[in-house]
Structure formats: C-alpha cells, structure tokens
Amino acid sequence: MTFRRNRPRTAGWAAAALVGCALTAPVLSPSATAAVSPDVSYSDRNVVAGTNVRAVVRKSTRPAGTTLVLQRKYLDKWRTADNSAVETKNGYVLGVPTNQFGEFPYRVVAKNGNGRVVSKSGASTVTVRPSYKPLGRSTQHVFGAKPRVRWDSCDPIRWTFNAKNAPKRALKQLRAGMRRLHLATGLDFDYKGKTSQKPNPYGNNLEGADVIVGWRTPKDYRVFKRNPGTVGIGGNKYYSGFQEADGSPVNKAVQGGVVFNASMRGELRNGFGRGATWGEVIIHELGHVMGLGHPNADKQIMYYSIIGRDADWGAGDLAGFRRVGDVRGCLKRTPGRASNAQGRFAMH
Numbered sequence: 433m434t435f436r437r438n439r440p441r442t443a444g445w446a447a448a449a450l451v452g453c454a455l456t457a458p459v460l461s462p463s464a465t466a467a468v469s470p471d472v473s474y475s476d477r478n479v480v481a482g483t484n485v486r487a488v489v490r491k492s493t494r495p496a497g498t499t500l501v502l503q504r505k506y507l508d509k510w511r512t513a514d515n516s517a518v519e520t521k522n523g524y525v526l527g528v529p530t531n532q533f534g535e536f537p538y539r540v541v542a543k544n545g546n547g548r549v550v551s552k553s554g555a556s557t558v559t560v561r562p563s564y565k566p567l568g569r570s571t572q573h574v575f576g577a578k579p580r581v582r583w584d585s586c587d588p589i590r591w592t593f594n595a596k597n598a599p600k601r602a603l604k605q606l607r608a609g610m611r612r613l614h615l616a617t618g619l620d621f622d623y624k625g626k627t628s629q630k631p632n633p634y635g636n637n638l639e640g641a642d643v644i645v646g647w648r649t650p651k652d653y654r655v656f657k658r659n660p661g662t663v664g665i666g667g668n669k670y671y672s673g674f675q676e677a678d679g680s681p682v683n684k685a686v687q688g689g690v691v692f693n694a695s696m697r698g699e700l701r702n703g704f705g706r707g708a709t710w711g712e713v714i715i716h717e718l719g720h721v722m723g724l725g726h727p728n729a730d731k732q733i734m735y736y737s738i739i740g741r742d743a744d745w746g747a748g749d750l751a752g753f754r755r756v757g758d759v760r761g762c763l764k765r766t767p768g769r770a771s772n773a774q775g776r777f778a779m780h
C-alpha cells in the first residue's frame with residue numbers, strides 16, 4: 433500500500449488572502465477572498481473491497497472555521513461519504529467507503545458554520561474491485577421490464593424474513609446475500625426482523641417492510657407444485673412515470689419478495705461455495721427483486737439455472753446492477769405524468 437502526497441497548490445490560507453488583497457481594491461475582508469482549497473491525498477485509489485482507505489487533508493489547507501466533508505459523486509449530485517474528519521499529526525483523516533464495487537469520484541469540501549461550501553478539492557477516482565476476477569462480459573445482463581425497474585436509492589430497502597420451513601442458518605445466509613447485493617448496487621438493505629406473513633414475489637400487503645423473503649412448500653405454494661424444478665422465485669411491484677437525473681425513464685420498484693422452495697432443502701447446500709447452494713439461489717432471486725432478468729450467459733449468477741461455481745457476481749451481473757444501483761442517483765417523477773401505472777414481474 434502506498435501513501436501519495438499531492439503537491440500543495442497554495443502555501444496556505446494566509447497566502448491566498450494576500451493574493452486576493454493584492455489583486456483587488458478596495459481591500460476585502462478575509463472572508464470575501466478566495467479560501468484555500470483542501471489538498472487531499474488518498475492512501476490508495478485502487479483496492480479490493482473491504483480495504484481501509486483514507487483521504488488525508490493537509491492541515492494548512494483547511495480554511496479557518498470550516499468543517500471538512502468527503503463527498504462522492506452520483507448521477508444527480510455530490511453526496512456526503514464521511515463528515516467526521518479526525519485530526520492527526522499528518523492531517524485531517526476521512527474514511528473512504530469500500531463496501532461497493534465500482535469507480536467512484538471523490539472530493540473534499542470545506543463547509544462554513546452555515547453549511548455553505550467555501551472551497552473544494554479537485555475530484556479523484558477511487559476504484560473498488562472484487563477479490564476475484566468477474567467472469568464473462570459486462571454486456572451479459574438483461575432487465576426484467578422496459579424501461580428498467582429500479583429501487584429509489586435514496587431510501588433503504590426494509591426487508592423481513594419468515595423463518596418457517598427455512599434451512600439451517602437461513603438468516604445468516606440471507607444477511608450475507610444482502611451484503612453481496614449492496615456490494616453490487618450500493619443500495620442499503622435494512623433488516624426489520626422476522627414476520628409471520630407468507631412470502632410472495634410481489635411483496636403484497638407487507639407491514640413495515642418493502643421486501644419479504646422466506647421458504648414455502650409445494651403444498652402451500654402452487655407455483656412450486658406446477659414447476660417442480662424451481663428452487664426460488666423473486667420479483668417486484670413497480671410504478672411507471674419516473675426518471676433519473678439525465679432524463680432516462682425508469683419504473684420505480686415499491687415492493688418485492690422472494691419465495692424459496694422448501695422441498696429443495698435436501699438438494700442444496702448452505703453457503704456460497706461451489707456446487708448447488710442456497711447462497712447462489714438467494715442472490716439470484718434477490719437480483720430479480722432488484723430488477724434484473726436472465727441473460728443467456730452461463731457464467732452469470734443471473735443465468736436462469738444454477739451454475740454451481742462459487743456464488744460470485746460475473747461481469748455482466750455487476751454491469752446490470754450498476755444500472756439499477758445508487759450511482760444512478762435518486763428518482764424523480766416524470767413531469768407532466770398525472771397518474772402512474774402499476775406493473776409487476778417475477779421470475780424463477
């Protein structure tokens with residue numbers, strides 16, 4: 433791991449103020465002159481997910497009386513990534529999140545007491561990659577509906593779990609699956625506890641949650657009786673009439689769910705390793721909840737059938753999840769659309 437320092441752009445606030453005074457007349461008060469910009473160096477800018485990465489601001493480049501905030505760029509705007517700078521002898525240290533795959537532009541802004549940005553650093557890209565090499569090609573993904581369905585990344589997705597008929601360590605595996613979905617999408621998954629409601633792929637009538645997951649038997653759930661090889665079904669309910677910051681039309685998912693086939697407990701192993709595992713099935717079905725369909729590419733987790741490798745996202749999976757993930761920013765209603773039509777989809 434290297435630690436790079438950028439050359440300082442100015443000698444500090446005092447020098448910037450002097451320059452301002454020399455170029456302008458009448459003499460301005462210090463607050464009206466250009467403030468020094470935070471000079472940031474990153475401990476690393478290309479790391480495996482989970483690595484500790486720090487953004488360090490050189491001490492003399494914090495404008496007096498300001499708070500330093502690390503921001504990440506999204507399609508619609510810059511958002512706070514860390515606003516709790518810690519002062520050390522080397523400078524002010526901010527934490528760069530590395531729990532999401534992708535290439536992310538970061539900058540540090542200095543905010544005054546009113547929250548106004550008085551100066552900012554240039555942008556630097558931090559790349560966060562998986563510990564493995566994703567298989568296949570980035571084009572190998574499809575969406576479950578047109579235009580694509582996605583969740584509004586400005587709200588956490590609240591999920592609930594029905595433990596009836598579940599295999600051992602089901603909740604642990606579901607939590608691990610949600611972390612893998614977060615790595616791919618940046619969406620926040622907020623576990624709200626267990627429920628006695630029956631899971632369904634559209635999230636119908638959920639109380640205090642957006643997504644429900646759980647296991648059901650073919651006797652109890654006819655879809656599995658009619659389709660005996662099915663290990664799970666996932667989907668969502670959505671509304672049309674939304675768009676992203678660049679005008680791209682999208683459908684907005686509002687509820688969703690996954691039903692796993694309890695009669696397969698004897699055939700699937702627990703975990704995310706090789707072979708047919710609940711781990712692979714969990715993240716595949718959650719992929720449908722996120723809005724992805726089945727690419728015709730057997731190296732992707734979103735392939736229609738269990739692939740039996742380690743349950744790691746392929747290159748096509750990851751490219752698809754980025755298109756329904758938080759990098760695309762918050763959703764807005766399409767102007768001029770009076771009413772929204774409801775749709776739904778679910779896939780095995």
Ligand SMILES: [Zn+2]
Pocket residue numbers: 716717720726734735736779780
């Ligand atoms: Zn599927």
